[in-house]
Amino acid sequence: MFIKIFLITYRYKLTVISIIGGGTIGSSIAIPLKRSGFEVIVTRRNTAVLKHLESYGISVMSDNKTASKEADVVFLTLKPVDIIPEVRKIEENIRGKLLISMAAAIPLKLIKDAAPHSIVVRAMTNIAAKVGAGFTPFCVDDGDQEVAKRASSILSALGEVYLVEEKYMDALTALSGSGPAYILTIIEAMMYGGLKLGLPRDLALKASYQTVMGSAKLLAESGEHPSELKEKVITPGGTTIDGIYELEDARVRTAIMKAIEVSTMKANKISESIKKLEQ
Ligand SMILES: NC(=O)c1ccc[n+]([C@@H]2O[C@H](COP(=O)([O-])OP(=O)(O)OC[C@H]3O[C@@H](n4cnc5c(N)ncnc54)[C@H](OP(=O)(O)O)[C@@H]3O)[C@@H](O)[C@H]2O)c1
Numbered sequence: 001m002f003i004k005i006f007l008i009t010y011r012y013k014l015t016v017i018s019i020i021g022g023g024t025i026g027s028s029i030a031i032p033l034k035r036s037g038f039e040v041i042v043t044r045r046n047t048a049v050l051k052h053l054e055s056y057g058i059s060v061m062s063d064n065k066t067a068s069k070e071a072d073v074v075f076l077t078l079k080p081v082d083i084i085p086e087v088r089k090i091e092e093n094i095r096g097k098l099l100i101s102m103a104a105a106i107p108l109k110l111i112k113d114a115a116p117h118s119i120v121v122r123a124m125t126n127i128a129a130k131v132g133a134g135f136t137p138f139c140v141d142d143g144d145q146e147v148a149k150r151a152s153s154i155l156s157a158l159g160e161v162y163l164v165e166e167k168y169m170d171a172l173t174a175l176s177g178s179g180p181a182y183i184l185t186i187i188e189a190m191m192y193g194g195l196k197l198g199l200p201r202d203l204a205l206k207a208s209y210q211t212v213m214g215s216a217k218l219l220a221e222s223g224e225h226p227s228e229l230k231e232k233v234i235t236p237g238g239t240t241i242d243g244i245y246e247l248e249d250a251r252v253r254t255a256i257m258k259a260i261e262v263s264t265m266k267a268n269k270i271s272e273s274i275k276k277l278e279q
Pocket residue numbers: 020021022023024025026043044045046047064077078079080082086102103104124125126127177178
């Protein structure tokens with residue numbers, strides 16, 4: 001009987017994930033990871049603001065060494081500048097473990113240099129991970145397929161995952177990592193358009209975000225190009241073309257392209273300054 005219980009417990013020992021840095025993104029990923037069946041520990045210095053996570057069965061602490069010792073997998077969700085100093089402090093406790101950095105702009109090599117005995121993955125999710133609808137591109141050291149499979153099975157808790165080469169990570173940080181901020185700006189602008197015309201606030205907001213969600217779902221499921229779908233909305237001489245004319249006049253597409261370009265350049269700049277600090 002005892003042996004049977006021991007075997008059942010052993011077989012079902014849950015993977016423990018520790019998230020170092022429970023700020024915006026750290027606390028956002030904690031919930032879907034817990035819901036996917038992992039044991040989750042989140043750290044930050046001011047633990048009082050993480051109390052709400054305890055109601056999900058997530059443990060909260062301020063001690064990164066204990067958290068990383070307890071863990072099978074460690075996520076790093078600290079500010080980029082804090083990543084390498086913190087990795088050095090926990091290095092002994094993360095040997096042989098999967099270490100997933102979610103930080104913008106920190107190259108795999110820098111993390112690997114600080115934690116040479118860990119299995120290092122660099123990933124970039126977005127805030128939609130909180131509701132399991134994130135997009136998480138990630139890259140692995142030396143393109144190791146076994147590591148990629150393991151990382152993918154964990155990161156899938158956050159939404160869609162995509163294995164990429166590291167050279168694409170800064171651009172993806174700008175596009176899909178920061179992307180929710182751009183899309184939310186557009187949703188807000190659409191809502192304001194509705195308010196200007198006297199629509200009730202709730203209706204204007206719902207009409208705006210449902211339209212964005214519906215357009216994205218249609219795009220994903222139809223397999224058609226955005227231009228083809230857009231053409232279907234633009235009736236010759238109809239109402240939409242007048243709106244499109246204004247958007248083109250305001251160079252909205254150029255502005256969005258520039259936003260992604262300058263955000264990528266900023267990631268490159270942060271990366272360079274951190275590499276210099278580490279020299
Ligand atoms: N925000 C996003 O949408 C997003 C998306 C993808 C990736 N990221 C990446 O995620 C990382 C964090 O960004 P964020 O927006 O979540 O920033 P944030 O809200 O400032 O989170 C960082 C957290 O780290 C904690 N912290 C600082 N020093 C610590 C230490 N020694 N030990 C444990 N915790 C510590 C801070 O809390 P205390 O001061 O209480 O310790 C803070 O809550 C960045 O590298 C960013 O590039 C962010």
